[in-house]
Amino acid sequence: MIRVILPGHLRTLARVPAEVQLHVEGQVTQRSVLDALEAQYPMLRGTIRDHVTHERRPFLRFFACEEDYSLEPPDTPLPDAIASGKEPLLIIGAIAGG
Amino acid sequence: MSGVRVLVGTRKGAFVLTSDGKREKWDVSGPHFAGWEMYHLKGSPADPNRLYASQCSGWFGQIIQRSDDGGKTWTQPGTPPGERTTPEAMPKGESNKFVYDTSAPSGKSLTTHQWYDGTQHPWEFKRVWHLEPSPTDPDTVYAGVEDAALFRSKDGGKSWHELSGLRGHGTGPRWQPGAGGLCLHTIILDPKDPSRIYIAISAAGAFRTDDGGKTWRPINQGLRSQFIPDPTAEVGHCVHHVAMHPSRPNVLFMQKHWDVMRSDNAGDLWQEVSGNLPTDFGFVIDVHAHEPETIYVVPIKSDGEHFPLDGKLRVYRSRSGGNEWEALTKGLPQNDCYVNVLRDAMAVDSLDKCGVYFGTTGGQVYASANAGDSWTPIVQHLPAVLSVEVQTLP
Numbered sequence: 001m002i003r004v005i006l007p008g009h010l011r012t013l014a015r016v017p018a019e020v021q022l023h024v025e026g027q028v029t030q031r032s033v034l035d036a037l038e039a040q041y042p043m044l045r046g047t048i049r050d051h052v053t054h055e056r057r058p059f060l061r062f063f064a065c066e067e068d069y070s071l072e073p074p075d076t077p078l079p080d081a082i083a084s085g086k087e088p089l090l091i092i093g094a095i096a097g098g
Numbered sequence: 099m100s101g102v103r104v105l106v107g108t109r110k111g112a113f114v115l116t117s118d119g120k121r122e123k124w125d126v127s128g129p130h131f132a133g134w135e136m137y138h139l140k141g142s143p144a145d146p147n148r149l150y151a152s153q154c155s156g157w158f159g160q161i162i163q164r165s166d167d168g169g170k171t172w173t174q175p176g177t178p179p180g181e182r183t184t185p186e187a188m189p190k191g192e193s194n195k196f197v198y199d200t201s202a203p204s205g206k207s208l209t210t211h212q213w214y215d216g217t218q219h220p221w222e223f224k225r226v227w228h229l230e231p232s233p234t235d236p237d238t239v240y241a242g243v244e245d246a247a248l249f250r251s252k253d254g255g256k257s258w259h260e261l262s263g264l265r266g267h268g269t270g271p272r273w274q275p276g277a278g279g280l281c282l283h284t285i286i287l288d289p290k291d292p293s294r295i296y297i298a299i300s301a302a303g304a305f306r307t308d309d310g311g312k313t314w315r316p317i318n319q320g321l322r323s324q325f326i327p328d329p330t331a332e333v334g335h336c337v338h339h340v341a342m343h344p345s346r347p348n349v350l351f352m353q354k355h356w357d358v359m360r361s362d363n364a365g366d367l368w369q370e371v372s373g374n375l376p377t378d379f380g381f382v383i384d385v386h387a388h389e390p391e392t393i394y395v396v397p398i399k400s401d402g403e404h405f406p407l408d409g410k411l412r413v414y415r416s417r418s419g420g421n422e423w424e425a426l427t428k429g430l431p432q433n434d435c436y437v438n439v440l441r442d443a444m445a446v447d448s449l450d451k452c453g454v455y456f457g458t459t460g461g462q463v464y465a466s467a468n469a470g471d472s473w474t475p476i477v478q479h480l481p482a483v484l485s486v487e488v489q490t491l492p
Contacts, residue, residue, distance in 0.1 A: 009133055009158060013174075043174045046194040047158040059157040093157045 002033055003088035007060075010048070010091070014041040019088060028083040030062060031074040048091060063090040102447045103168065103489040104455055105149065106463055107136035110481035112151060114169040117476075119449055121467040124476045130172065131163065138442055140229050141168075141489045145236040150255060152226040152241070160225050162193045162241075162255045176256035196223050196241070196249055199260040206266025211245065212274040221245045221265065228442060228485075230285035234292075242282035246273060246299040248311065261311035264297065269316060269333040276300035276336050276355075283441055284340045288347045296350065296365065301326075301336035304352070306365050317365030321354060325401075338381045339441040343390035351393050351420070353383040353441075358395055360420050371420020376407050382444035386469060387452040391419040394454060394470060396439040405436035413456070415470050429473035430464065437462070442485035449490055457483025 001021040011018060022036040031054075038045045049056060054074075056062070061070040065079045065087050081087040104115040111129025130136075134153045142148040147168045153161040163172045175193040198221060199205035213219035224244040232238035237254040247265040249258040264282075273280060281300055288294035293310045296317075303318040316333050326334045336355035343349065352359040352368065356379050359368040372378035377397045386392035395414050399407045406412065410433065413426040437460035447453035454466045461480035464473045 007157070009155065012132075013158075013161065043161075043194075047161070050159075051195045052197055057157065057159060 001085050002028060002036070002082065003085055004033065004037060005088045005090045007091060007093040009093075010044060013047065014044055016041065021085075027075075028078050029075050030069060030072070030078065033078070033082075033089055034074075059094040061092050061094070063092060100449065101491045102449065102453060103141070103146075103491055104445075104463065104465075104476070105139035105141065105151075105169070105485075105487045105489070106457055106477075106480065106483060107138050107151070107442075107485035108457075108461070108481040108483050109135055112136040112139055112153075113477070113480060115463065115476050121447075121449070121453055121465060126477055127169065130169070134161075135225075136484065137225060138228050138485045138487070139169075140231055140487045142231040142236040142239075143233045144231070146489050146491055148231070148236040148254075150229045150231060150239050152229055154225040160194055160196060160223070162226070162258075164193075164255050175251075175254050193255050193257070196226070196243055196258050197260075198223065198247060198265065199262040204262065205260070206262040209270055211270055211280060212272055214275060218271060221247070223247075224279060227281045227283045228285055230287060233287060233289055240285050240287070240295075242285050242297060244279040244281040245275075246280045246282040246302060248282060248285070248295075248297055250311070261307075263307070263312050264305060264314045267305070267314050267316075269302070272331075272333050273299060273302035274334065284337070286340060286342050286350075289344045290347050294347070294364075296340060296342070298337040298340050298352075300338065301334060301355075303333050303335040304337050304340060304350075304365055317361070318368070319366065320361070320368030321359065322357070322370075323355065325355070339383050341383045341385050341393070343385040346390050349390065349419075351383050351385060353380050353395055355379065355401060358383065358420060371416070373416070373421035373423055375414055375423050376412075380439075381441040382439050382456060384444045384446055384454070386454075387446045387448040388450070389417070389452075389469075392417050392469070393419065394444065395423075396444070396456065398438060404438045409434050409436060411435040411437065411458075413454070413466075413470055413473075426466075426470045426473070428471065429466075429475075435460075440484055442487075443483050445486050445488040447488045447490045453488065455486050455488055457486040459483065 100119045106113040111132040113128035117124045137152045139151040149165040151163040210218035226241045228242040230240040241249040248261045284298035286296040298304045305314045321335045322329045323335045338353045348364045350361045358372045361368045380398045411430045414423040437458035444456040452469045457463045459482040463476045
């Protein structure tokens with residue numbers, strides 16, 4: 001199972017705890033993980049990626065194994081530790097006050 | 099006994115305030131959607147338990163929420179939690195999806211509008227400012243969005259489709275954003291003529307359709323705006339809010355950037371009715387539920403100083419449809435008050451006597467159970483109030 005950690009507001013929106021677990025078919029990439037996430041929690045559609053372009057929303061970043069994958073192409077394979085479930089994929093909102 | 103439900107949208111969540119017909123003791127529920135910007139909530143006139151809410155965030159975009167039990171519980175229409183919704187396991191939830199209609203059969207090409215510096219800028223969806231449920235069908239609701247466009251859902255908020263004739267109006271490239279953005283903030287559905295809708299945009303002006311949204315015409319004749327190159331231009335006026343009494347759908351009242359205006363012919367021509375107001379800048383305007391010539395505004399000092407004149411929070415009431423105004427101060431702070439009252443943050447109930455409500459950027463929601471003669475705060479320490487709507491319950 002793939003582990004994903006969501007930012008606080010998306011946990012309340014999807015009514016899930018901090019970490020969700022997903023079954024991902026085929027190669028584990030940003031795109032395949034986000035497709036599985038949105039399929040399991042359709043209320044998250046449009047909140048992480050734009051509805052139409054499927055581009056990452058600008059105030060969000062993706063981290064895997066302490067590396068920033070936000071600017072990697074969406075079909076780049078994620079590290080083995082993510083694919084095996086040893087480490088979670090982190091979806092993190094930009095830090096801002098208020 | 100009848101009662102009222104006040105729906106309050108704030109910068110950090112939504113609140114539902116309820117009371118019986120006396121309007122003396124209030125129950126406060128919330129925050130709903132804590133931490134999110136709640137631009138607007140409104141109930142269906144056809145089903146008081148059906149509420150719609152606009153929830154948004156700079157991080158996560160636009161969400162539409164719906165309640166079918168008067169605000170006790172909420173769901174995103176069409177997206178039940180955890181449901182895998184199609185055989186292909188693709189989500190079918192479209193409730194957050196606002197996409198400008200550029201299709202050949204029904205849409206308009208996505209051109210540009212004027213940017214702050216006068217250059218042209220592409221249309222970009224940002225958020226829903228105002229939700230206007232149909233007076234007759236709980237599943238039909240209109241959404242006014244930024245960048246300015248009008249959307250409609252006929253399935254209870256599950257899917258949204260643009261009425262593109264408005265954005266595609268030939269004047270679009272001359273529309274420009276106000277300080278808050280190029281927002282469509284006012285939607286008035288004519289209760290006697292389903293094909294007639296009024297809308298207003300900052301800073302484009304007011305528009306009307308007489309064919310259910312297919313075609314639109316600017317209705318800005320008579321407006322004078324000294325802050326634009328041509329003060330009497332067809333479009334480009336910063337209309338802050340428009341109000342109508344349901345018994346007289348041809349009579350409109352407008353709080354413009356500066357100037358309070360009225361029209362007696364469905365917006366074809368406007369005349370200024372600022373009269374003896376101490377300043378005619380402001381955002382809100384509303385009409386008494388039982389007296390169509392009684393209107394309310396909250397004067398704000400100026401476009402550069404968005405707070406009450408002299409630190410005194412005063413509602414002004416005209417019983418003559420404008421020009422002659424009286425200050426209503428009883429119960430409102432009369433010194434050191436520097437809050438603002440934003441454009442969608444005033445509403446009335448239809449009890450006898452008419453209740454009037456408004457919210458401030460300081461987090462107070464004031465109520466008057468006697469048509470404005472005196473005021474009391476229902477709550478005093480909410481986040482900045484963005485919108486106030488009222489439902490009169492049977």
